[in-house]
Amino acid sequence: MLLEKRSERMRFMKIAINRREHFNAAHRLFNPKWSDEKNQAVFGLCNNPNYHGHNYELLVSVTGEPDPETGFVLDMKWLGSVIKKEIIERFDHKNLNLDCEEFKELNPTAENIAVVIHQLLRKEIAPEYELKVLLYETERNFVEYAGE
Numbered sequence: 001m002l003l004e005k006r007s008e009r010m011r012f013m014k015i016a017i018n019r020r021e022h023f024n025a026a027h028r029l030f031n032p033k034w035s036d037e038k039n040q041a042v043f044g045l046c047n048n049p050n051y052h053g054h055n056y057e058l059l060v061s062v063t064g065e066p067d068p069e070t071g072f073v074l075d076m077k078w079l080g081s082v083i084k085k086e087i088i089e090r091f092d093h094k095n096l097n098l099d100c101e102e103f104k105e106l107n108p109t110a111e112n113i114a115v116v117i118h119q120l121l122r123k124e125i126a127p128e129y130e131l132k133v134l135l136y137e138t139e140r141n142f143v144e145y146a147g148e
Contacts, residue, residue, distance in 0.1 A: 014130075016063040017073045021083050023092035026053040027108040030097075051095055056113075057136035058087065060121065064129040074129065086120045110137040114145040122147065 028051045029043040039047045046052065060083055064073045094100055096108040102116045114135040125131055136142040 013065060014063050015066055015073050016061050017076065019060045019076060019079050019083060021058045021088060023056050023058065023088050024053060025056060025091050025094050025096050026051040027096040029107055029109060031107060051097070054137050058117065059134040061132040061134070062125060062129050082121065082124045086124060087117055110135055110141065110143045114143045118145050118147060
């Protein structure tokens with residue numbers, strides 16, 4: 001009886017599950033429409049023509065109602081495999097500007113990287129789930145994107 005009531009309540013609860021991942025990547029912040037002087041003034045050290053790298057920390061949050069049969073919002077193992085396939089294998093130990101199609105025409109700022117990650121994961125995660133991406137570029141600098 002108690003379990004039945006709990007299962008009934010769980011169908012109306014929203015719970016966020018979170019998966020943390022890590023990847024390393026290099027990039028250069030640069031706007032090709034601007035002069036070298038303007039790029040340097042706006043992007044500073046991040047405009048280094050020889051690129052620079054970050055140890056990115058990624059937190060993916062998926063919010064939804066737990067399945068009454070499994071108790072899962074989503075299977076964490078499945079979520080981990082999706083993140084590995086769509087994000088880690090695509091961006092880890094890459095030069096984002098040179099190696100990744102997503103950034104051939106898009107400046108790889110932390111903001112843009114978070115949006116791209118969200119878009120890639122959104123294709124794999126059913127629309128009834130809320131999806132949020134938190135991307136740490138450094139310990140003190142991070143961005144959050146939850147979609148439009």
